[in-house]
Amino acid sequence: MTLQLKTFLNALVTPVKSKFETAKKAKQAPDFVFNGLTSKDLNYDKSNYPVEGTYNKTTPAWLNEISLVPDDWQWSEYWAENNVLRNAQIEAQQKYMAKNVPGQSYSGSTAEIIQQWYTKGMWNPDPAEGDKRNPPLPIFDPEKIKRLTENWINDDAEFARQRLGGSNPNVIKLAKAAEYNIANWISKASNGSNLSNLQTTLTSAQKNNTLFVCDYTQVVGSAVTQQFVVNKRFLEAPICYFIVDSESKNLKPVAIQIKGTDPTSYIFTPEDSNDKDGDAWLLAKLWVANADAQWWFSGSHLMNCHSIVMLFGIAALNQIISGNLSEDHPMVILAKPFLTQVFSINNAVISAPGSEEKGIYQKDQFCDLVLPTGRVGLYQIINSLYEDYHFDNNAFPTQMSNRCLDSGAIGDVFFPYRDDGKVWWDAITSFVSNIVNATYTSDTDVTNDKGLMAWMNATQAAFNHDNKTRFNTPETKADLMAVFTNLLYTCSAKHTSVNDAMLPGWAFTANGPFVMTAAAPKDAASVSQETVLSSLPNPQTDAGFTIIQNQITFVMAGTAVVDEEETAGMSQESDEVMLKYHPYKDGSPQQQAVKDFWNAIWTGDGSVKARIMENQSVRINSWSGSSPVPYSLSYYYLSAFLSPCVGPEYLNSSTMTSIQI
Ligand SMILES: [Fe+2]
Numbered sequence: 001m002t003l004q005l006k007t008f009l010n011a012l013v014t015p016v017k018s019k020f021e022t023a024k025k026a027k028q029a030p031d032f033v034f035n036g037l038t039s040k041d042l043n044y045d046k047s048n049y050p051v052e053g054t055y056n057k058t059t060p061a062w063l064n065e066i067s068l069v070p071d072d073w074q075w076s077e078y079w080a081e082n083n084v085l086r087n088a089q090i091e092a093q094q095k096y097m098a099k100n101v102p103g104q105s106y107s108g109s110t111a112e113i114i115q116q117w118y119t120k121g122m123w124n125p126d127p128a129e130g131d132k133r134n135p136p137l138p139i140f141d142p143e144k145i146k147r148l149t150e151n152w153i154n155d156d157a158e159f160a161r162q163r164l165g166g167s168n169p170n171v172i173k174l175a176k177a178a179e180y181n182i183a184n185w186i187s188k189a190s191n192g193s194n195l196s197n198l199q200t201t202l203t204s205a206q207k208n209n210t211l212f213v214c215d216y217t218q219v220v221g222s223a224v225t226q227q228f229v230v231n232k233r234f235l236e237a238p239i240c241y242f243i244v245d246s247e248s249k250n251l252k253p254v255a256i257q258i259k260g261t262d263p264t265s266y267i268f269t270p271e272d273s274n275d276k277d278g279d280a281w282l283l284a285k286l287w288v289a290n291a292d293a294q295w296w297f298s299g300s301h302l303m304n305c306h307s308i309v310m311l312f313g314i315a316a317l318n319q320i321i322s323g324n325l326s327e328d329h330p331m332v333i334l335a336k337p338f339l340t341q342v343f344s345i346n347n348a349v350i351s352a353p354g355s356e357e358k359g360i361y362q363k364d365q366f367c368d369l370v371l372p373t374g375r376v377g378l379y380q381i382i383n384s385l386y387e388d389y390h391f392d393n394n395a396f397p398t399q400m401s402n403r404c405l406d407s408g409a410i411g412d413v414f415f416p417y418r419d420d421g422k423v424w425w426d427a428i429t430s431f432v433s434n435i436v437n438a439t440y441t442s443d444t445d446v447t448n449d450k451g452l453m454a455w456m457n458a459t460q461a462a463f464n465h466d467n468k469t470r471f472n473t474p475e476t477k478a479d480l481m482a483v484f485t486n487l488l489y490t491c492s493a494k495h496t497s498v499n500d501a502m503l504p505g506w507a508f509t510a511n512g513p514f515v516m517t518a519a520a521p522k523d524a525a526s527v528s529q530e531t532v533l534s535s536l537p538n539p540q541t542d543a544g545f546t547i548i549q550n551q552i553t554f555v556m557a558g559t560a561v562v563d564e565e566e567t568a569g570m571s572q573e574s575d576e577v578m579l580k581y582h583p584y585k586d587g588s589p590q591q592q593a594v595k596d597f598w599n600a601i602w603t604g605d606g607s608v609k610a611r612i613m614e615n616q617s618v619r620i621n622s623w624s625g626s627s628p629v630p631y632s633l634s635y636y637y638l639s640a641f642l643s644p645c646v647g648p649e650y651l652n653s654s655t656m657t658s659i660q661i
Contacts, residue, residue, distance in 0.1 A: 004369040005553050008360050009090065011348035012083045012557060012661070020070035029321035030069050030314055030343075032462045036062030036350045037379070041363045044376045048368075050227045055376050057383040060307040061462045063314055066347040066355070073317065073336075075344040079660055086560035088128040089139045090553055096124035096139075097549060101539050110279050110529045111154040117539050118509045118548070119149045143628070151630035152510045153285050156270065158630055160242055160251040162289075163214055165416035165632035167498055167505030167512070168296035170304070174404035175213035175241060177206055185239075188263040191523065198255055198269055202241060210244040210409045212251065216291040217260040219299060222384040224261050228377030234516045235372040237261050240288045244409040251413055256284040258520045266523040280524035283532045286513060287520055293512040294371065296498060296505075298361075298378045299385045302349060304394065305495040307382075309659055310346050312487055313339040315458035324454035330439045330590055331452055334432070334484065337581040338491035342659040370550050372515060391463065391471045395486040396425045396494065414619050416635030417497050423611045424493040424638060424655060425485070427600045432485045434593035436477055443476040456483075496637055496655045502555045504631035509537060514551045517544065558661055570654045572602055572609075572641055601640050601656075609640035 023029070037059075045052040063069070100121030106113045123145045127136035140148070153159035163172045182202045186192045205211035221237030229235045239260040242251045259265035268275075268284035275281055316332060316339060319325035325332065350359040360366040361375055368374045373381065392398065400406040400418055440446050447453065456473040463471035474480040506512045518535040521527045537551075538544035571577040575598035584590035601608045616634060623629045642654050653660065 004366045004550055005360075005557065007357050008348055008366055009087055009553075009557060011351075011357055011359075012345075012560075013080055013087060015075050015077075015080050015344065016066045016069075016347065018069060018071045018074060019067045023068045024321055027321065028068060030317040031064045032061040032311075032314055032318075032465075033064045034061050034465060036352075037362070041361075041375060042379075044228075044374075046231075048230055048374060049376065050229075050231065055379050057380070058386060058466050058468070059379055059382045060303065060386055061311060061314075061465065062307075062350055063310060063343055063346065063352060066343060066352045069317065069343045073313070073340040073343060075341055075660065079341070083560050085128070085131065086557065088130055090556050092126070092128035093124045093139050093552065093556065094549060096126075097122055097545075097552075101545065104539070110277065110282060110532050113529075113533065114154070114510050114536065115149065115152065117536070119145075122539070122548075123148070147628040147631060148504065148508050150627035151625075151632070152508060153289055154282060154510070156253055156285075157250055158632065159253055159285050159289075161414075161630060161632040162505070162511065163242070163292075164251065164414070164418075165635045166292075167501040168292050168300050169415075169417035169497065170300045170399075171214045171216070171292065171295060172212055172242070172403070172405070173215075174209060174408075174410075175206060175211045176404075180206070180211075180213060180215075182206060182211075185257075185263070186267065189257065189267045190264055191266050195267060195269070198267070201243070201254065205243040208409070209404070210246065212242045212244070212410065214238075214240045214242070214288065214292070215260065216288075216295060219381055219384045220291045220294050221261040223294075223373050223377035223380040226380060228374070228380050229372055230368075230374040230377075233372040233374075234519050235294070235377065236287055236291065236516075236520045238284070238288045238291055244413055246409060249412045249414075251410075253285065256281075256288055258284055258287045266521075268524055272524045274523070274525040275527065277529070279529055279532050280521065280527035283521060283527055283535060286510070286532075286536065287516065289512040290372075290514070290516050293506060293514050294373060294378075294381060296502075296512075297371070297514075298367075298381050301495075301498040301502070303382045303385055305490055305498060306342055306346055306349065306659055308391070308394075309339065309487070309491050309495075310342050311462050312459055313342055315462060316455055319451070319454045319458055322454075325451040329451050329455075330435060330584070331455075331480075331484065333582055333584055333590070334435050335487060338488055338658045340658050342491075345659065345661050366550070366554070370514065370547065386470075387468070389470050391486065392482065394490070395482070396421055396489055414622065414633060416615070416619065416633070417638075419615050420612050420635065420638035421493055421497065423608050423615070425489055427597065427608050428488050428492070429481070429485045430600060431593060431597040432488060433481050434596060435590055436481050436484070438589035438593055440477050440480070446477055446480055447475055452480075491658055492656045493638055495659050496653065499558060499659075499661070500637045500653065501631075503559045505555075507552050507555045509548050509551055513537060513547075514554075515547045517547075560661060570601075570641070570656050575599075607640075612639055 042055045104120040106116040123140040125138050125140055125142055127138055151158050186195050186199045202211055216237040217239060224235055224237050236258050237260045239257045240253060241255045242253050244251055256268045257265055268280055270281050320327055348359050350361050351357055358365050367378050405418055460471050460473045474483050513536055515537060516535050517537055521531060537547035539548055575595050578598045579594055582594045619633050620629050623633060638655050
């Protein structure tokens with residue numbers, strides 16, 4: 001295998017043997033480390049970057065030692081077995097690509113060539129050898145290959161939809177006048193004098209609250225401005241404006257500044273007279289998608305879900321082993337099914353000190369070898385999101401309202417993550433409230449609960465270790481409900497939205513190339529078909545082929561099959577499995593809360609299952625295009641069950657399983 005992901009793939013099928021029982025006797029507990037990265041990882045020099053130094057800014061605390069985590073908090077056997085199967089699919093996919101991609105021929109417009117590049121000979125339609133399922137599952141069946149490759153960001157509407165129903169719905173927000181001064185922005189741009197129409201359009205949309213923006217200048221831009229971009233690689237942090245078309249109720253992109261960190265740089269628009277064939281506009285969208293992929297990779301997915309969730313998990317295990325928190329505590333019984341297994345996958349991201357195998361964030365591993373940021377730029381992306389992070393601000397309804405996505409004109413636009421996420425948020429809110437009400441009578445009961453306080457204080461200490469307030473120990477029942485609702489949602493629906501969408505979102509390179517292969521254009525006039533094609537990984541060159549293969553492999557590895565009954569107990573047949581995973585005493589009010597939660601998910605017209613199916617059906621029926629319904633619209637990811645419409649080759653778990661990958 002020529003891939004940089006070999007170590008990662010090995011890690012996914014090699015569970016670590018737990019020494020938890022002996023560690024427990026020795027009171028050796030899983031604990032936080034604030035130096036999970038070694039000096040080898042943190043030091044950088046001019047052999048890789050234009051700058052040299054030691055990276056010393058804050059990133060989330062990490063786990064001290066994976067083998068201290070008990071077996072039943074690590075990957076299940078079922079999971080490891082399924083990853084063997086996934087790896088077999090990955091290998092078969094790679095062989096297929098290697099055999100069929102070379103020698104293909106491409107022709108047509110720039111967009112046609114790009115589509116052919118990432119389609120012809122690319123997708124293995126056969127089952128992997130040794131797939132013992134009956135019948136064996138194709139790796140990519142022909143109908144799904146069409147869905148994967150026929151809707152892409154060449155189309156402006158699809159480009160906009162992917163910001164709302166793709167892998168990273170966490171960037172778009174209302175462009176408020178206080179933060180985005182349109183006249184100022186346009187006046188500084190090199191082509192600003194030609195953009196008076198654009199200025200009128202944007203200013204008027206801003207007044208009507210129909211101007212939205214995907215702004216990468218802070219999060220991705222912090223890596224660009226500090227030159228944490230690997231030598232001979234390219235990274236930009238664009239600003240992209242959208243307006244809501246009130247008639248069609250669609251969002252459409254209207255302006256992109258690729259080099260968003262340079263105010264004097266060019267603003268690309270769809271109607272630029274210097275861009276007769278639309279090549280420059282297409283290239284500008286590809287740069288946005290590339291920046292989006294960087295934000296998603298280490299920010300929305302691994303930092304904002306995996307790392308945050310592990311902080312609660314480490315604190316719980318640490319306090320359990322120290323004897324301060326009972327494993328039978330009602331809040332542990334509530335949260336445990338969501339907190340297990342994240343340790344194992346995170347250990348393949350940054351491996352515990354002393355491990356032989358290094359994680360993908362470490363020196364000379366996947367991120368270093370493939371991504372434009374390398375490891376250090378990626379640490380910077382994480383830091384830019386974590387520096388002023390607060391757990392409460394990341395709660396689903398807070399995000400929607402802070403970014404002004406829950407009302408006004410955008411309220412009429414299909415926004416699958418918002419609309420389906422809300423269904424889960426409401427159900428989880430009721431579940432958590434019922435558990436808290438069944439456990440605590442008053443606010444003082446909460447602060448008098450030594451076990452709970454030990455757990456929450458340990459979590460708080462980890463979040464706030466650099467004296468920044470990112471988490472507050474709950475002091476009232478309402479606080480406690482808010483924290484656990486947010487936690488359970490982050491472990492489940494939020495993670496699923498960024499994880500399960502990774503294959504439909506990024507497997508087709510043109511929807512979000514992990515790597516751009518040429519410098520960004522300085523203006524529209526200088527962009528030709530050749531410029532666009534040379535900016536993307538070319539499947540007919542060794543370097544381009546390797547990038548494409550790495551990207552496909554990564555998103556396949558991140559979407560292996562998980563049984564729907566794993567961990568949180570999502571069986572649709574009865575509440576038995578869910579009760580097993582939340583083993584409250586028979587006849588207790590907490591047990592009743594679990595039964596009610598199961599019913600809220602599965603039974604009746606108002607159930608999560610029914611409401612999300614209704615959302616999906618309305619979205620799907622709205623589609624009148626000639627291509628198959630785009631994933632960004634059907635958006636099966638938050639279904640209560642594993643959707644047969646997508647199939648397990650595209651979807652790794654139902655929404656309520658814990659973070660396993
Ligand atoms: Fe994940």
